[in-house]
Every structure is written in C-alpha cells, then in structure tokens.
Amino acid sequence: MVKKEQTKSFARKFVPRIIKAALLVIITYLPLYFISTFIEPFQGFFPWYMPTTNLFAAVFMIFLVVGVFTSGTVYQYVFGVARALVTMIFFIYVLNGGIVALAVPVGGASANIMVDLRVILAMLVLTCLLMIGKNVVQAIDFVSAKGETKEL
Amino acid sequence: MRYVVRALGWATKIIWILMIFFAATSVYSALNVKMGFGQPQVFPSGGYMIISVPLFVNNTGLYDLSELNMTVAVTDCNESLVPTSTTFVPSIPRGSSIERAHNISISIDDITSQLLDYLFNDSVFNLDLSLKLNFARAIPFQVSTNTTMPWGAPLYNFSIGQISYNLLNLTHQELIVPISFENHSPHFGVDGSMRVEIYNDNGELLGFSVSDLNVPSHSGYDGQVETIVDVSKVTGSGEAHFYFETSAFSFGPLVMPYG
Numbered sequence: 001m002v003k004k005e006q007t008k009s010f011a012r013k014f015v016p017r018i019i020k021a022a023l024l025v026i027i028t029y030l031p032l033y034f035i036s037t038f039i040e041p042f043q044g045f046f047p048w049y050m051p052t053t054n055l056f057a058a059v060f061m062i063f064l065v066v067g068v069f070t071s072g073t074v075y076q077y078v079f080g081v082a083r084a085l086v087t088m089i090f091f092i093y094v095l096n097g098g099i100v101a102l103a104v105p106v107g108g109a110s111a112n113i114m115v116d117l118r119v120i121l122a123m124l125v126l127t128c129l130l131m132i133g134k135n136v137v138q139a140i141d142f143v144s145a146k147g148e149t150k151e152l
Numbered sequence: 153m154r155y156v157v158r159a160l161g162w163a164t165k166i167i168w169i170l171m172i173f174f175a176a177t178s179v180y181s182a183l184n185v186k187m188g189f190g191q192p193q194v195f196p197s198g199g200y201m202i203i204s205v206p207l208f209v210n211n212t213g214l215y216d217l218s219e220l221n222m223t224v225a226v227t228d229c230n231e232s233l234v235p236t237s238t239t240f241v242p243s244i245p246r247g248s249s250i251e252r253a254h255n256i257s258i259s260i261d262d263i264t265s266q267l268l269d270y271l272f273n274d275s276v277f278n279l280d281l282s283l284k285l286n287f288a289r290a291i292p293f294q295v296s297t298n299t300t301m302p303w304g305a306p307l308y309n310f311s312i313g314q315i316s317y318n319l320l321n322l323t324h325q326e327l328i329v330p331i332s333f334e335n336h337s338p339h340f341g342v343d344g345s346m347r348v349e350i351y352n353d354n355g356e357l358l359g360f361s362v363s364d365l366n367v368p369s370h371s372g373y374d375g376q377v378e379t380i381v382d383v384s385k386v387t388g389s390g391e392a393h394f395y396f397e398t399s400a401f402s403f404g405p406l407v408m409p410y411g
Contacts, residue, residue: 109297116292120175127167134160141153 014069021068025061032057045102049094056090074146077139081132088128095121178288181213181246189281192301194339196400203256203301205281207239210249215288217244222254225280228270228303244285271403272310274336275303304336304370306400312392315410320380327358329377329392329410335367337400342367344398348377349405352387365398387411 032053039049060083067079098118104111190206205224211217220241239254269275282296313330320326327350335342342365349360358381367373389411395404 106297109299111295111297114294114296116294119290120171123167123171127164127171130160130164130167134157134164137153137160138157141157144153 017068017071021065024064024068028061028064029057045104046100052090052094056086056094059086060090074139074142077135077142080135080138084128084131084135087131088125091121091124091128095124097121177214178291181215182287184211184213185217186210186212187283192279192299194301196340200257200259201400203258203279205254205256205279206251207254207283208249208251209241209244211244211246213246216246218242218286218289220244220283220285222252222284223282224254224256225282226256226258227278227280228275270303270305271307271401272305274305274308277301277303302338304338306335306337306340306342306367306398307396308334308336310394310406312408312410317386318378319383323383324380325383325386327379327381327386329379330375331377332372332374333367334372335369337369339369340400341369342373342396342398342400344396346377347395347397347404348379349393349395350379350381350390350410351393352385352390354387356385358382358385358390365396 036050036053039046043050063079063083063086067076067083070076070079095117098116098121100115100117102113104113187207187209190208193204193206195202195204203224203226207222209217209220222239223236224238225236237254237256239252241250241252244250278298278300280296280298282294284292284294287293310333311331313332315330316328318326318328329348329350331346331348344365345362346365347360347362350358352358359379361377361379363375363377365373389409392408392410393405394408396402396406
C-alpha cells in the first residue's frame with residue numbers, strides 16, 4: 001500500500017516534469033533544426049558551424065532537462081546560469097568573435113567576404129548576461145525565501 | 153526581488169524579440185540587395201588610358217546601405233602598382249539603385265616612358281577589387297576579389313627588315329626600310345603617324361619620312377618607309393629612330409640599328 005502511494009507520488013512529481021522537459025527540448029530543437037536546414041546549402045562556406053551547433057544543442061538540452069528536473073531547488077538556477085554561459089560561448093565561437101570571413105568561389109575566381117557582426121554579437125552577449133543576472137537574482141531570492149521559511 | 157526578476161525577464165524577452173526581428177529582416181534585406189561588377193573595359197581618352205569597371209547596386213531591401221567604398225588596384229605581372237582608385241557613395245537608400253562606372257586612369261605617358269614593355273610585350277594585369285559598405289548602419293560588410301585582364305601590346309614584335317636602296321640620281325637615292333609589327337591590343341587600334349629618321353654610322357641625319365598608320369586591333373602591319381638620302385653620307389649601316397604619334401599614345405624615339 002505504502003509502495004503504491006510512493007509510486008503514485010513519484011509519478012505525480014516526475015511525469016509532468018518529463019513532459020515539460022520533452023516539450024522544451026522539442027521547442028528548443030525546432031529553431032536549431034530550421035536554421036541548420038537553411039544553412040545546409042551554404043555549409044561548404046562555414047564547415048565549422050554544423051559540428052559546433054550539434055555539440056551546443058546537446059549541451060544546451062542536457063542543461064535544460066537537468067534544470068527542469070531540479071526545479072524547486074537552487075540547482076535549477078545554477079543550470080540556468082550554465083545554459084546562458086553555454087549559449088554565450090556558442091555565439092562567440094560561431095560568429096568568430098564578431099568577424100565572419102568567408103571565401104566564396106565565383107566563376108573560377110574567389111570572392112572574399114567579411115561581415116562585421118560585432119553589434120549583433122554584443123546584443124547576444126548582453127542578452128546572455130541578462131539571463132545570467134536573472135538566474136543569479138532568482139537563486140538569491142530562492143535561498144533567502146528558504147532561509148526565511150526555516151526561521152519561521 | 154520579484155520585481156527585479158520580472159524586469160530582467162522582460163528585458164531579456166524584449167531584446168530577444170528585437171534581435172530575432174532585426175536578424176530576420178536583415179537576412180531578408182541582404183537577399184534583396186543585388187550588386188555586381190560588369191566587364192572591365194579599356195579605352196584611350198586624352199592622353200590617358202581609362203579602365204572602366206561598371207558597378208551596379210540595387211537595394212530593394214528594408215535597410216539603407218551607406219559608406220559604399222570601392223577600391224580597385226591594378227598590378228602587372230611584375231607586381232608593380234600602376235594606379236589605385238576609389239569610388240565612394242555616401243548612401244544608397246532602400247528601394248533605390250545606383251550604377252557607377254569606376255574609372256581607373258593611367259597616364260599613357262607613364263606607360264610609354266616608364267613601362268615600355270607594355271608597348272612591345274603582351275602582359276596580364278591583375279585587378280584587385282574591393283567593396284566595403286555599411287549595412288543598416290550597423291553591420292560593416294566587405295567583399296573583395298581579384299581578376300585578370302589580358303594586355304595586348306600595340307607594337308608587338310616591332311622589327312625592321314633588310315634595308316634596300318633605290319638609286320634616283322648621282323647625288324640622292326631612295327632608302328627603303330621594311331617595317332612590321334602586330335597590334336595585339338584588344339582595346340584600341342594604332343591610328344596616327346610614324347616618323348622615321350635615318351642616321352648613318354657617324355650620327356648624321358640622312359633623311360626622314362612620315363607615314364600614316366591605321367592598324368586595327370588584332371591585326372598586323374607589314375609596310376615600308378621610303379626616305380630620300382644623300383648618297384655621299386650613306387655608310388651602309390646606322391640607326392633608325394622611330395617616333396609614334398597615335399590617338400592612344402605618343403612615343404619616341406625607338407632606336408633600331410640597321411645594316
């Protein structure tokens with residue numbers, strides 16, 4: 001009887017989290033999939049993009065799933081910070097520090113293209129820093145709220 | 153604390169939305185900007201040889217293009233710089249297009265005095281094209297390429313043949329100088345005149361003559377110049393000095409020994 005209750009409680013606690021994690025993984029993977037499909041014809045120009053994106057997607061999703069499973073604890077925010085950091089590093093790496101240089105073959109000759117995306121990268125880094133800040137503040141709030149509850 | 157978290161959350165969301173919007177519209181706009189270079193053309197004009205590189209930009213995107221800067225550097229096979237020229241367009245607003253001819257002027261005198269090889273030997277010019285612009289006043293963009301342009305010598309293989317004499321009277325005779333060359337230039341003909349001065353071994357002028365030249369592109373010239381000379385001064389050998397005055401270039405003297 002007790003075992004049955006335990007199983008029920010476990011299922012009640014974890015099934016919604018599994019569903020939430022699965023949904024978040026799908027939602028996160030979709031834009032990456034579409035970007036990869038869009039980029040595929042031009043993949044020859046930036047071969048470093050695909051492996052990096054796959055690695056990023058894997059790491060990001062691991063942190064996402066772990067974050068969902070640890071929700072209700074301070075670790076949720078720790079993984080949130082880790083996720084934002086990974087995202088920031090990914091953007092810095094993929095955008096080559098903001099300067100993207102490509103060599104495109106054009107009718108026997110080669111055209112060198114250089115795009116300065118530092119403004120975009122700065123915005124992306126700012127967003128990631130805001131995400132980190134938000135998670136840190138949330139973690140502080142969580143810990144202080146827990147402390148207050150204990151005191152009471 | 154809750155308000156701070158909420159504010160940070162909203163700020164993050166707003167920046168993400170703005171960035172995705174900007175990225176999507178930028179990609180859309182970039183795909184709608186058509187630009188390209190036409191075929192370089194070369195023509196003579198008032199003592200200069202003009203290399204004209206047509207440039208067109210059609211901005212049907214959502215953002216303005218600004219500070220368009222096109223630079224063309226020409227080098228020859230010896231990597232010596234001929235000229236570098238720049239065309240600057242301050243702004244190309246959205247929905248507009250521009251068409252500019254980027255002209256590189258090379259002084260013919262420079263070519264003839266410093267770069268004599270170009271008159272008599274074929275060569276290949278390297279054109280380094282570089283185009284910089286500012287997309288949406290936020291994303292600097294640069295594209296550069298290099299292409300080659302064949303140079304055909306207008307007086308390729310210029311040579312004089314065996315000189316012959318035609319006795320006119322006891323004091324004068326006609327000196328006949330066969331001349332041949334090929335105009336390899338794909339860009340201009342050799343139209344104008346050629347003055348020939350004949351000197352003997354002692355450096356004395358025997359006589360001169362002026363001939364008209366009309367040698368179109370990719371064609372040869374095979375003719376002769378007749379000069380009446382004083383029999384007493386003829387030594388059988390010496391030098392012929394050639395002076396060219398054409399619509400494309402002026403050059404001389406070209407000194408060639410005979411006999």
